[in-house]
Every structure is written in structure tokens, then in C-alpha cells.
Amino acid sequence: MSSHESFGDPAGDPRWEHAWARQTGPVDPFLGDPNDPSSLLDDLDPVEPLTDTDRREIIADLAELEEFEGALTPHGILGIVVDCGDCGEQHFFSWALMAANLRSLLGDGRAGIHEPAASPEPDNYVSWDYARGFTDALTAHHN
Secondary structure (H helix, E strand, O other), X not given: OOHXXXXXXXXXXXXXXXXXXXXXXXXXXXXXXXXXXHHHOOOOOOOOOOOHHHHHHHHHHXXXXXXXXXXXXXXXXXXXXXXXXXXXXXXXXXXXXXXXXXXXXXXXXXXXXXXXXXXXXXXXXXXXXXXXXXXXXXXXHHO
């Protein structure tokens, strides 16, 4: 059995096409499966469609996030930390996970569900405001 046969050939497989087209994170292993265990869960509440302004702001956030990553990764920063208003704890997002969540918001209006970072080193994450200040300072310094 070849490696393509063991994991499925991505060419023509709708599960792969869907994930690559949206680039929102991992492929749902039950996508298209009539026995998907998530079918037993209650439906999610409907999401208000994004306004054009919301969509532009998320696209701007994605561009800004890319700038943050380029400027901060060489300094050992691995991503963004967010103070959660719901649970009162800090949530740590790698650059890729934060980008995937923003792309998911563009796609279906919801941020993706993720597992908490395993023992993140808080010094390796910064707030959005810190990242913005850092990149603004770099821009001012180079102008």
C-alpha cells in the first residue's frame, strides 16, 4: 500500500479541496461522513452575516498579523496572547492559529475551536497592542 492509499489521495478528494481552498486549519476527518459523531450535537446558533466593514477589518487584521509575525518571530515571539473576557484567563495563539481563526471568521463567521496551548511560555507571546506598537516603532525608525 502506498502512502497515498493509506491517507487518501488529495487530488479529487472533496475533504482536501475544501480545507485547502479555505485554509482555515486541519481537515475535518468526518467531512462528508453520514456517521459523523458531531451530528449528535445541537446545531450552533446562527451567526449574523459579516458586514462589508467587518470583512474589511478582518482582512486588515490578517495583513497586520503577517507583519507582526515577520517583525517579531526573529525576536523569539511565537504569537499573540489574548485576555479572555469569558473565562478571565489568557489564551495563547501561534501566528498560524490566529491566522486560521481570522480566516474562519471570514468563511463562516466563527472562530475555529482549538485546544489550549500546552504549557506555553508567556514571554514568547505578546498582545495585539504590543505587536502593533512594535511594528509601528520599526516603521517610524526606518522612515
